[in-house]
Amino acid sequence: MRKKLIVGNWKMNGSQAANAELLAALKAGFNPAQSELALCAPAPYLLQLQAALQGSGIDWGAQDVSAHEGGAYTGEVSAAMLRDCGSRYVIVGHSERRQYHGESDDLVALKAQRALAAGLTPIVCVGETLPDREAGRTEFVVKRQLSAVIHAVGHCCSEIVVAYEPVWAIGTGLSASAEQAQAVHAVLRAQLRAATAQAERNRILYGGSMNAANAAELLRQPDIDGGLIGGASLKAASFLSIAAAS
Numbered sequence: 552m553r554k555k556l557i558v559g560n561w562k563m564n565g566s567q568a569a570n571a572e573l574l575a576a577l578k579a580g581f582n583p584a585q586s587e588l589a590l591c592a593p594a595p596y597l598l599q600l601q602a603a604l605q606g607s608g609i610d611w612g613a614q615d616v617s618a619h620e621g622g623a624y625t626g627e628v629s630a631a632m633l634r635d636c637g638s639r640y641v642i643v644g645h646s647e648r649r650q651y652h653g654e655s656d657d658l659v660a661l662k663a664q665r666a667l668a669a670g671l672t673p674i675v676c677v678g679e680t681l682p683d684r685e686a687g688r689t690e691f692v693v694k695r696q697l698s699a700v701i702h703a704v705g706h707c708c709s710e711i712v713v714a715y716e717p718v719w720a721i722g723t724g725l726s727a728s729a730e731q732a733q734a735v736h737a738v739l740r741a742q743l744r745a746a747t748a749q750a751e752r753n754r755i756l757y758g759g760s761m762n763a764a765n766a767a768e769l770l771r772q773p774d775i776d777g778g779l780i781g782g783a784s785l786k787a788a789s790f791l792s793i794a795a796a797s
């Protein structure tokens with residue numbers, strides 16, 4: 552039985568003062584019996600999260616990582632640095648990185664590989680655009696995206712977390728129905744089963760406008776093992792009610 556994992560993706564939001572308030576409320580309201588909780592914050596705040604969350608049972612991590620190990624790569628943040636700040640997770644291949652920064656499947660796969668090598672768990676995002684879905688290409692696209700990572704990480708495949716985030720449901724307020732999401736999660740589970748005998752360990756999260764109102768139904772689906780939460784993770788009440796719904 553996989554324990555549900557609820558991950559907040561703060562995106563480019565936060566300030567030391569606002570974070571302190573949010574972290575205090577999350578620590579006070581978090582019930583570890585319900586789910587595992589993690590926060591993926593902008594890199595400058597990771598030390599603040601480490602100081603506030605150490606020993607709380609809430610994990611933290613980053614939203615991106617360099618594909619390089621270290622050295623002359625101005626502006627980049629390495630997997631080892633994220634680990635050094637106590638991170639457990641790092642998101643790779645979020646659609647906003649694929650769309651605005653031109654990240655390819657191969658680059659995302661390299662980032663996942665770097666993360667694992669440094670002892671981080673990559674949260675690998677996959678998802679189709681609206682034109683992909685309308686053209687019946689959803690399965691093809693998500694399998695292609697996951698396949699690049701599976702090939703790159705080899706026998707470590709059971710250690711990744713996958714997040715299915717339909718691009719048309721990100722930042723739009725639209726969410727996939729529970730049936731639509733479960734259908735894609737089942738495809739991803741089958742792909743993981745074909746790659747590793749331990750695919751029952753892989754958690755596959757749903758992301759894309761998951762909120763307090765739709766979380767319970769999504770999280771009831773057999774292959775939905777948690778959520779990657781955008782806007783609703785910036786308010787303690789809504790984030791905690793998603794965690795309680797699991």
Ligand code: 3PY
Nearest residue numbers: 560721722759760781
């Ligand atoms: C969203 O819910 O909008 C996300 O992009 C989560 O990663």
